[in-house]
Amino acid sequence: MTDQRQRFALIGTGNRGTTMWGQNLLEGWRDSVELVAICDTNELRAERARTMIGSNAPIFTDIGMTLNQTKPDLVIVCTRDSNHDDIIVAALEAGCDVITEKPMTTSVDKIRRIREAEKRSGKRVDVSFNYRFAPTAYKLKELLASGAIGTLTSVDFHWYLDTNHGADYFRRWHAYVENSGSLFVHKATHHFDLLNWYIDADPQTVSAFGELRNYGAKGPYRGTRCKGCEHASYCDFYLDLSADPFLETLYEDPSDLDGYVRDACVYREDIDIPDTMTANIRYTNDVVVSYSLNTYMPIEGHHIAFNGTKGRIELRQFEKQPWERPNHDEILVVKSFGGGVERIKVPHSAGGHFGGDDRMRNMIFRGGEDKLGQRAGSRAGAMSVLTGIAALQSARSGTTVRINELGDIG
Numbered sequence: 001m002t003d004q005r006q007r008f009a010l011i012g013t014g015n016r017g018t019t020m021w022g023q024n025l026l027e028g029w030r031d032s033v034e035l036v037a038i039c040d041t042n043e044l045r046a047e048r049a050r051t052m053i054g055s056n057a058p059i060f061t062d063i064g065m066t067l068n069q070t071k072p073d074l075v076i077v078c079t080r081d082s083n084h085d086d087i088i089v090a091a092l093e094a095g096c097d098v099i100t101e102k103p104m105t106t107s108v109d110k111i112r113r114i115r116e117a118e119k120r121s122g123k124r125v126d127v128s129f130n131y132r133f134a135p136t137a138y139k140l141k142e143l144l145a146s147g148a149i150g151t152l153t154s155v156d157f158h159w160y161l162d163t164n165h166g167a168d169y170f171r172r173w174h175a176y177v178e179n180s181g182s183l184f185v186h187k188a189t190h191h192f193d194l195l196n197w198y199i200d201a202d203p204q205t206v207s208a209f210g211e212l213r214n215y216g217a218k219g220p221y222r223g224t225r226c227k228g229c230e231h232a233s234y235c236d237f238y239l240d241l242s243a244d245p246f247l248e249t250l251y252e253d254p255s256d257l258d259g260y261v262r263d264a265c266v267y268r269e270d271i272d273i274p275d276t277m278t279a280n281i282r283y284t285n286d287v288v289v290s291y292s293l294n295t296y297m298p299i300e301g302h303h304i305a306f307n308g309t310k311g312r313i314e315l316r317q318f319e320k321q322p323w324e325r326p327n328h329d330e331i332l333v334v335k336s337f338g339g340g341v342e343r344i345k346v347p348h349s350a351g352g353h354f355g356g357d358d359r360m361r362n363m364i365f366r367g368g369e370d371k372l373g374q375r376a377g378s379r380a381g382a383m384s385v386l387t388g389i390a391a392l393q394s395a396r397s398g399t400t401v402r403i404n405e406l407g408d409i410g
């Protein structure tokens with residue numbers, strides 16, 4: 001019997017590549033995929049990742065060699081955001097399907113490049129929007145589609161990153177617009193994608209603020225990195241890499257090769273992304289959204305409410321908080337005109353992103369019915385990035401930005 005498994009190359013062996021698309025993919029979906037190549041510009045990180053993944057796939061440091069020598073069917077892209085396009089386009093041109101980590105990319109020109117290559121090649125780009133697969137997201141989408149609150153008119157959506165997770169973006173390459181497009185693109189791509197999916201229309205205009213209030217040049221003192229820092233004993237953001245064997249193994253020695261340290265100072269003066277962001281978005285179906293993203297909170301999670309002509313749906317979901325919480329989330333569906341409230345309990349499920357990572361891999365590798373359109377392609381990847389690009393442009397210019405004036409996305 002011939003082996004039907006998809007032969008895949010893993011590009012980028014940082015945390016996400018090594019765990020989600022390395023260890024975990026092979027643990028759960030070995031019947032669907034075979035890892036045939038590992039590629040990272042940092043050879044030592046790739047070697048360490050290969051050991052963690054438990055593979056004997058050959059290692060490459062260049063996408064061209066990876067594709068030429070191993071001829072994969074599928075390429076999974078886990079590099080930094082700003083070079084996703086180079087890897088995606090090379091993979092499509094070599095006749096491979098692609099799964100790319102979010103954000104799909106960081107600029108309008110790069111979006112167009114990817115979409116044109118996808119059309120030329122006839123291959124498929126999947127974008128890893130795992131939050132669509134969280135049980136609460138599924139339930140919210142189902143409720144909205146059923147017309148539970150009449151016509152949707154506005155959405156309140158606020159996302160909170162805590163002082164561990166939020167700070168992590170300021171320790172690394174994400175802290176520069178050039179690499180990540182800012183958190184309006186890098187992080188909010190998840191949130192803007194959820195909005196686009198829930199609202200079922202395209203974003204049209206964006207008006208935003210983005211300020212750097214807590215990290216970067218706003219810091220009270222600074223060093224270059226936490227390891228050996230003179231401020232270590234009293235800095236709230238001190239990260240002891242040696243206390244985390246996973247991070248230490250994957251990043252510390254490999255940093256000698258490329259200077260990519262995992263614990264760079266969050267107060268570096270050249271950080272150029274906002275840490276405190278708000279945006280108002282208007283959609284083609286006249287729905288308006290009030291959105292915010294904060295990166296130094298004592299909690300992690302989000303609050304979302306959908307307001308309609310016949311009621312309101314509300315969810316407050318905590319991912320980390322300094323108190324006990326039940327093993328479920330609660331969605332409130334409140335009907336107008338004395339219609340009362342329905343309290344829908346949604347049990348937590350195990351695994352990353354409330355089990356969304358597993359469900360997304362099942363959808364991609366095992367197929368099955370996609371009743372609510374959860375599987376996301378390059379258009380969804382593009383639309384959420386465009387919202388982020390528009391938000392950053394608006395925050396910088398003080399003007400309202402029309403998305404269809406940003407340029408042709410192919």
Ligand SMILES: NC(=O)c1ccc[n+]([C@@H]2O[C@H](COP(=O)([O-])OP(=O)(O)OC[C@H]3O[C@@H](n4cnc5c(N)ncnc54)[C@H](O)[C@@H]3O)[C@@H](O)[C@H]2O)c1
Nearest residue numbers: 012013014015016017040041042078079080081101102103
């Ligand atoms: N979907 C999610 O929930 C989720 C969660 C975390 C990260 N991500 C995404 O995954 C991607 C990787 O994130 P990470 O935290 O693992 O980053 P990371 O910095 O830890 O790892 C990136 C790796 O890519 C390598 N690399 C950079 N340029 C390369 C190139 N041209 N060719 C080959 N290798 C290259 C780097 O050496 C590094 O090892 C990012 O796009 C991020 O947004 C998604």
